[in-house]
Amino acid sequence: MKDKCNHNNITEKATKIIKILKETYPDATCSLNFNSPFELGIAVMLSAQCTDERVNKTTPSIFNKYNTPQDFINIDIKILEDLIHPCGFYKTKAKNIKAYSKKVLEEYNGILPMDIDKLMTLPGIGRKSANVIMLEAFNKPVRNCC
Numbered sequence: 001m002k003d004k005c006n007h008n009n010i011t012e013k014a015t016k017i018i019k020i021l022k023e024t025y026p027d028a029t030c031s032l033n034f035n036s037p038f039e040l041g042i043a044v045m046l047s048a049q050c051t052d053e054r055v056n057k058t059t060p061s062i063f064n065k066y067n068t069p070q071d072f073i074n075i076d077i078k079i080l081e082d083l084i085h086p087c088g089f090y091k092t093k094a095k096n097i098k099a100y101s102k103k104v105l106e107e108y109n110g111i112l113p114m115d116i117d118k119l120m121t122l123p124g125i126g127r128k129s130a131n132v133i134m135l136e137a138f139n140k141p142v143r144n145c146c
Contacts, residue, residue, distance in 0.1 A: 030136040032056065037112040037137035038104060039063055042072075042097055044132050045124040046087040058086050069110050072101035096124030114138050 031052040034040040039059070046055045062083050066072055072080070080094040087093065100123045104112060112133070113119060119130035134140045 030132070032136075033059060034137075035063060035067065037133060038069065038110075039067055040133055040137045041100060041104075041112060041119075041122065041125060041129070044129045045093055045096055045100070046084060048093070049089060050087040055087055058084060069101040069105035072097055073105065093124070099123035100125065112137070114140065116142050 030040075032040065032043040032047060033056045034043050042062075043055055043059055046058065066075055075098075077094055077098060080097060081090045084090045084093055084097070103122055104110060108118070114134075116127075116130045116134055119125050119133055120127060125133070131142050134142050
């Protein structure tokens with residue numbers, strides 16, 4: 001049976017596409033504002049079904065006061081919901097942020113893991129979010145195939 005995924009062909013095509021994108025958009029950067037990988041995880045969660053512009057208007061006042069897993073564990077859920085309300089789906093996002101913070105603190109000693117599989121075990125972080133975190137926070141692009 002022939003392998004369904006031709007890694008060499010996909011890698012070659014991806015490399016060409018990346019080269020074209022870098023030439024076309026040389027100054028492209030992540031549009032979410034963050035000061036740490038942990039904050040990026042929260043910003044990425046807030047960006048679901050929301051614009052990055054709205055997230056960037058919402059997070060400065062939050063991150064100025066709350067920026068560690070312990071801070072988000074300690075914040076009252078209703079206060080967190082009020083703070084993130086402009087980003088939509090605030091009840092689910094607040095619940096995920098609290099659970100994400102708890103897991104990061106308890107399982108990773110407050111430091112976001114630099115491993116895509118571990119990132120995807122965090123509440124509110126799926127494959128797409130984990131890829132963004134790997135690239136933007138850790139400068140480690142992840143190759144997904146098949």
